[in-house]
Amino acid sequence: MTRTERDGSVPLEGGERRRKPSLRRTLLAVLWSFFGVRKGKDLERDVSELNPLHVVIAGVLVAALFVGLLYVLVQWVIKSGIAA
Numbered sequence: 001m002t003r004t005e006r007d008g009s010v011p012l013e014g015g016e017r018r019r020k021p022s023l024r025r026t027l028l029a030v031l032w033s034f035f036g037v038r039k040g041k042d043l044e045r046d047v048s049e050l051n052p053l054h055v056v057i058a059g060v061l062v063a064a065l066f067v068g069l070l071y072v073l074v075q076w077v078i079k080s081g082i083a084a
Contacts (some may be wrong), residue, residue: 003020030058034066 029046032038046055077083 021054026050026054026058027062030055030062033059034062 022031025046029050032042
């Protein structure tokens with residue numbers, strides 16, 4: 001096989017295999033961090049496997065989506081008259 005195996009793993013020294021980080025894993029790590037709850041072993045796995053740049057980009061995008069959602073929600077409440 002080549003550098004990346006068919007199952008998505010990357011060969012490491014000593015015969016170990018590490019899975020390539022996926023968009024789904026990165027987003028799940030970011031969403032769990034926004035929630036504030038994370039198991040220690042999952043945190044260690046994320047630190048060793050995820051690309052920090054991808055995590056920062058995903059974090060900024062998720063934060064922007066959250067702020068945008070809050071803005072739309074506040075505008076809807078104000079226009080509907082519920083807040084009056």
